[in-house]
Amino acid sequence: MNIHRALAITRRIFRGLRRDRRTVALMFLAPIVAMCVFGLAFSGDVEDVKVVVVNLDAGFTHPELNVPVSFSQAIVSNFDKEVLKVDPVADVEEGVRLVREGSAYAVIIFPERFSESLYMKSQNPSYSGDTTIQVREDRSNVNVANAITKSVSDAILKTAQDVGQDLPMKVDAEDAIYGKGAKFMDFFVPGIMAFVVFMLTTLLTLISFVGERTSGNLERLQSTPLRESELVVGYAIAFSIIGMLQTVVLLVIGVAAFDIMIVGNIVLAFAVIALLAIVSLSLGILLSSLAKREAQAIQFFPLIVLPTFLLAGIFWPVEAIPGWLRPLSYAIPPSYAVDATRSVMLRGWGIGEIWIDIVALCGFAGAFLIVAILSLKRGRR
Amino acid sequence: MQTFAVEVKGLTKKFGSFTALDNLNLNIALGTVYGLLGPNGAGKTTAIKILCGLLRPNGGEGYVLGKKVPNRSILPEIGYMPQETALYLDLTVHGNMALYGDLFGLSRSRIAERESELLDFVALQKWKDSLVSNLSGGMKHRVSLACSMIHEPKLLFLDEPTVGVDPELRAAFWEYFDLLKKKGVTIVLTTHYMDEAQHCDRIALLRQGQLLAEGTPGDVIKSAGATNLEEAFLALAKREDGRS
Ligand SMILES: Nc1ncnc2c1ncn2[C@@H]1O[C@H](COP(=O)(O)OP(=O)(O)O)[C@@H](O)[C@H]1O
């Protein structure tokens, strides 16, 4: 192993990139676009959902305070305005029609004498008036429907609190142990970082090595004192640097545009990403030995991206993946990088806590590197 | 004392059931220009790749500079110019040459010296900082030749070095090969232009992986009872077919 020869390979990769604006643009714009598009689209926060309210409750005059009171209006005013865009309609038929024709996602119906019944019930639990708020949703979009239901429940709790009718028990999830005040983006950025580096490194080495093979450059290299291991290490150095640069770009944008949370040692996150880049480039080299032409190489690509996209815990946690699929999650290297970077950035974990991920990634990197080097040597049959 | 740059004994190479080289025997003396001749598919490239350690023979053995191939220890001493252009298109001429200079462990200043000498020879000095992708086919070919000589190898394997090179430059190439020979460099080259082989000290005529004839160009022509190599090849091929 001669590091000068490995570095000569690294240098040639960077020299080539200096002239290849398109590839450089792909390397750095693709991650940004991916982060912004996926980040905004999947941000998980449902907003601006149109609902209509049919309020048959006219309110009543509070017998003790002697003032007009409407609990239904209080609840409506407690709806989360970010989530629900509320329009009043006159009757149930009209409301149902609007949902049916797709103009609204739900009709929320307050029964007649709702306020009065509510008051009476609070005085006398056996009172039989109707206090049910009917929420008739368009559940064809489950996420939206769930957001509506939650918003209505939250408004009820808040209203009860406002009028001093608090439940005798409650949940307080404010004081989080990790990720206090975390938003979807905080969860998402470490995932997309790992995903982007994995995907682009695999793709670029795959294309690059198919080129090395078909152009005859690989054979020329193999006729020099350069060893296969030096060639691969040269690539590894180049692509870990590129991976870390991509990470820097993503983090800068994450902090500047999405105000993401970084509580841990960011250097550790870089190290994890560099390891992942090494795993990915070995995979790229391996795949290149299966492809005769660039076009064939591209066909492998969905095979790599799709499972990673779905199973690596980028958009949803591994716990949300059906149990029988979970072993697959543990079989793909990016899962460990996603877990490790997320733990470092959000939980502030150090090497002492993420060592399992590091060991797994080192294992993948070592094994893949060796197989990649062997696959190059096998060319000399 | 080692007298042969290359010795080949019973070399055989099969790709699956196809025999690309069939029991080839050759001796190439140090300090000579040796031509492997034959039509496309004769096995010239296969033979060179085996000698450069890029392919393993299925039978027989090849010795390069006294070492049985494949052997890493000869790699610093040999230069290989592949048949394909085999250059990095996204690098400049300088970038390509510097890469190979680095891989052979040359110092910065040595690379600069060699680069300048070689670019003078292939007449590409003013293209030094051009991207290889912007060069014509013939120019790429010359860069490729220059790259394989950056480290002043003792033994050069050139696979079709004169293909697509215009006649004037081709003449210059042969002059340069003579110059290298005078410095003691051994050159093993392939070509399918029979007329060019007159410049070689000795030639081997290959056909379908088999050796048809070997010797100085004059000997080969005489033994076939022909007036030039082209005729000699056709006559020998016919004789061979009649025999089998
Ligand atoms: N990797 C390979 N796999 C299968 N066949 C091959 C391979 N390389 C060369 N051949 C075949 O071996 C024969 C000799 O090839 P080659 O040595 O390139 O001939 P030449 O250089 O004389 O034109 C050809 O018929 C070619 O198709």
Ligand SMILES: [Mg+2]
């Ligand atoms: Mg050939």
